[in-house]
């Protein structure tokens with residue numbers, strides 16, 4: 001990846017030729033066509049599990065070819081704001097997507113607490129928050145020591161215990177111990193996501209972040225694709241005129257559902273085509 005070239009988005013193991021052809025639900029196709037005609041549109045997507053297939057080691061996540069390129073092409077169209085909205089801390093999100101320095105695609109990290117669009121790109125913690133984070137880090141490191149194979153992801157305002165790919169008994173025990181840590185330390189937020197327990201010393205909401213970005217850009221509607229629990233906050237806050245799309249199985253407040261990143265790519269490409277891009 002060339003860090004000075006925002007269109008060079010890094011290596012990936014997926015060859016676009018290997019992707020199965022997809023046929024989107026007719027209702028979703030019609031909804032894409034409807035929002036594509038609006039003068040001002042916000043197009044936003046989660047990263048892990050949406051643009052990038054889920055993998056055991058979170059440091060190896062990569063968007064499938066074409067997804068970030070489609071967002072880039074959309075961001076060049078008049079009246080179109082694009083954003084990647086993730087639970088990753090902003091620095092990691094920028095590194096994984098290659099969006100550092102991209103002038104048109106906004107990056108929103110830490111579940112909405114950090115953004116490249118304002119002065120929240122660095123997170124200043126109060127001394128109390130910093131102390132609490134140090135305790136959470138230490139406690140989860142002890143869980144890791146008891147359960148080798150568990151992964152710990154450190155964030156500026158949080159810490160995440162990862163159990164994807166582990167023996168189910170080990171994963172269950174480590175998850176239960178992490179939840180006890182969360183209950184005892186009472187961080188601002190404990191999130192139980194897909195094979196993760198995340199503890200954050202700041203509270204954030206992807207829905208609020210999306211509404212603020214849409215208002216700042218005067219967007220008439222928002223397209224949002226997400227797969228995990230914090231994406232439900234976004235689906236719930238967006239309205240019936242917005243196009244909300246859940247990726248993968250599970251209960252959701254989204255209007256539509258697609259199965260995986262391949263269908264996400266199809267959604268973005270249909271939107272690009274319907275909005276007049278190529």
Ligand SMILES: O=P(O)(O)OC[C@H]1O[C@H](O[C@H]2O[C@H](CO)[C@@H](O)[C@H](O)[C@H]2O)[C@H](O)[C@@H](O)[C@@H]1O
Nearest residue numbers: 048054055056058086087164194195196228230
């Ligand atoms: O709300 P999100 O932006 O979807 O953030 C949720 C978590 O996403 C990442 O973890 C997920 O992806 C990993 C890499 O594919 C996978 O190993 C893990 O099982 C998934 O839950 C991220 O690493 C976490 O920090 C986020 O909390």
